[in-house]
Amino acid sequence: MxxxxxxxxxxxxxxxxxxxxxxxxxxxxxxxxxxxxxxxxxxxxxxxxxxxxxxxxxxxxxxxxxxxxxxxxxxxxxxxxxxxxxxxxxxxxxxxxxxxxxxxxxxxxxxxxxxxxxxxxxxxxxxxxxxxxxxxxxxxxxxxxxxxxxxxxxxxxxxxxxxxxxxxxxxxxxxxxxxxxxxxxxxxxxxxxxxLPLRSPKEGWMPAGWSPKKDKSGGSLVDLDRKQMVKTGTFYALWGTYTIGCLAGLMAIGIAKPFGNEILQTAGYDVARMATLLTTMVSLFAIFNGIGRPIFGWLTDKLSPRNTAALSFALILAASALLYLWGASSPVLYFIAFSVLYLNLGGWLAIAPTATATFFGTKHYGKNYGLVFTSYGVGAILGMLLSGMIKDSTDAYLPVFLPVMGLAALGILISVLWLKPVKA
The missing domain is CATH 1.20.1250.20 (MFS general substrate transporter like domains)
Known part of the structure; x- marks a missing residue:
């Protein structure tokens, strides 16, 4: 083999x-x-x-x-x-x-x-x-x-x-x-x-000495096409959780600089210092976005997609609560919370494709993940609309994190109850 x-x-x-x-x-x-x-x-x-x-x-x-x-x-x-x-x-x-x-x-x-x-x-x-x-x-x-x-x-x-x-x-x-x-x-x-070098392995290929273990992967040995996939509750659970994960992360990317300005101004920083500090912070956020992908990918292998998704939402909830309750004038809490949000955006771009392959198989993977990925676009639009509307009505970005906390709690609930393997 x-x-x-x-x-x-x-x-x-x-x-x-x-x-x-x-x-x-x-x-x-x-x-x-x-x-x-x-x-x-x-x-x-x-x-x-x-x-x-x-x-x-x-x-x-x-x-x-x-x-x-x-x-x-x-x-x-x-x-x-x-x-x-x-x-x-x-x-x-x-x-x-x-x-x-x-x-x-x-x-x-x-x-x-x-x-x-x-x-x-x-x-x-x-x-x-x-x-x-x-x-x-x-x-x-x-x-x-x-x-x-x-x-x-x-x-x-x-x-x-x-x-x-x-x-x-x-x-x-x-x-x-x-x-x-x-x-x-x-x-x-x-x-x-x-x-040019891209190619798939021969059908049925497996690494030497390895065989699929249902209890380890959290998935079942199925290969569903798109029509079969959309008939499962697991698909809608994955689509919904991916939307929430992307909403929180892409919203963070969209407001990182203006919200950072808000925090630093409240903390009393001068304009020149603010610009330097924010540029450094946003660069570091990009690193968290990048490393979140292999970290959460590895966790998905070890803990299953369901448990890793629940962990991600718990982190998003904690970061949002930290900011909303105590972060109005704290650059340190801003940096910690946004690092976590960027980390989790990267995380969801590993959790979702891995979960798609785990729950629905790899035979029709391209078509299946293409449909799952529409939640990324929906999350991006909802995140931008949510942050923009709240900023326009309150003249501040901090209140944005109250609904994000609620959505993260909903994400935990969906993950635990419905993000589970499809029965063969």
């Missing part, structure tokens, strides 16, 4: 190369998390080289990107099963690169939203699930850890990309639009190159 060779090595060793490929691919794909560095230059006046647009307008490409990303994950999920991971990744990688390159030729925010938000976002939606599906199939014994490491690059991408993007934008010979072009060329080359 284990005689396959991978990259010239025994499959048990060579399969780790697929994790590395996926991690590197996700560093390119996760560049969307650094989009904020483009917003300032685009908002500048025409005389200063910008488009003289509002903050709401400059955020359109990012919002459309996330929505298209989630939509294409659902629509194109079956491509991995039909074409195989390599061909699907080549298509997605091409769209990502072309979308970034065309963005550099945009003459206004509408064209940038189409090129970046729709074309590049759609490409990410197609390619994102390819290395995840490959890792899940090559690691039936360590699904959570392998998937978590694969997607870690997406969370860490901002750390890598922000300095590069900033340097390019600040270079008068390149600028914001030039940065889109050059990065698009680089992403296109890297993604196409890294897509």
């Amino acid at each position: 284990s005689e396959q060779k991978v990259f010239g090595m025994k499959a048990e060793q060579g399969r780790w190369m697929f994790v590395l490929l996926g991690l590197l691919m996700n560093i390119c794909l996760g560049a969307v998390y650094a989009f904020s560095v483009f917003r300032g230059p685009l908002e500048k006046s025409i005389e200063e080289g910008g488009w003289a647009i509002s903050a709401t307008q400059s955020g359109l490409p990012f919002m459309v990107f996330l929505a298209t990303f989630a939509l294409f994950m659902a629509l194109a999920g079956g491509l991995v099963g039909k074409w195989g991971p390599k061909k699907a990744a080549l298509l997605g990688g091409t769209l990502v690169g072309v979308g970034w390159i065309l963005s550099g030729f945009s003459s206004n925010i509408i064209w940038l939203t189409i090129f970046y938000g729709v074309i590049a976002g759609g490409g990410v939606g197609i390619i994102y699930g390819c290395p995840i599906a490959v890792s899940a199939k090559w690691f039936p014994d360590k699904k959570g850890l392998a998937v978590g490491l694969t997607v870690m690059g997406f969370g860490l991408s901002a750390l890598v990309m922000v300095p590069i993007m900033t340097a390019m934008i600040n270079n008068p010979a390149i600028g914001a639009l030039g940065a889109f072009k050059y990065l698009g060329i680089v992403f296109l080359a890297i993604l196409l190159l890294l897509s």
Whole structure:
């Protein structure tokens, strides 16, 4: 069963190369998390080289990107099963690169939203699930850890990309639009190159000396297609908990800087010190977003998806309560709480794909996880709406964490009662 060779090595060793490929691919794909560095230059006046647009307008490409990303994950999920991971990744990688390159030729925010938000976002939606599906199939014994490491690059991408993007934008010979072009060329080359080796193991392959154990994985030996999956209560429990997890995490990403300003102003920090401290904190938050994926992936392997999900919501509840009750003027509590929220966003991007493979099998994984992933888009929209509405009505971000506490408690309840294996 284990005689396959991978990259010239025994499959048990060579399969780790697929994790590395996926991690590197996700560093390119996760560049969307650094989009904020483009917003300032685009908002500048025409005389200063910008488009003289509002903050709401400059955020359109990012919002459309996330929505298209989630939509294409659902629509194109079956491509991995039909074409195989390599061909699907080549298509997605091409769209990502072309979308970034065309963005550099945009003459206004509408064209940038189409090129970046729709074309590049759609490409990410197609390619994102390819290395995840490959890792899940090559690691039936360590699904959570392998998937978590694969997607870690997406969370860490901002750390890598922000300095590069900033340097390019600040270079008068390149600028914001030039940065889109050059990065698009680089992403296109890297993604196409890294897509070529992607392949799934032969059907039925298992690592030497390992056999599935129901009590250890928390799952049952089933392979459900999408139609069968949506007839189970487990699917709706997973979709609901994933929505709540993404809502809390993506909301934290969206308000990290303005809420941090709120906290530091209340604590009496001057403007210059605030800017330096917040920049450092947000960079550290990105690390927590990245490492949350392998940590919670490993925990999912060890504790089961249900117990790991409940633990995640307990942490979100504790972090939100800490902020709401005692954090109004405490930079230390702000840093601790937001580190936990970022950690758990990363965590859910490992818990959910691992749970999908564990509960519903890997045979139809691409199509199944594509549907599950729509909760990411819903969570992003609800999180932004919730934080925006509460800020508008109370003139503060702190009250946002009261409903988040309630949602986290609901997440614990759903996890414990309904997030369980499907009976074969």
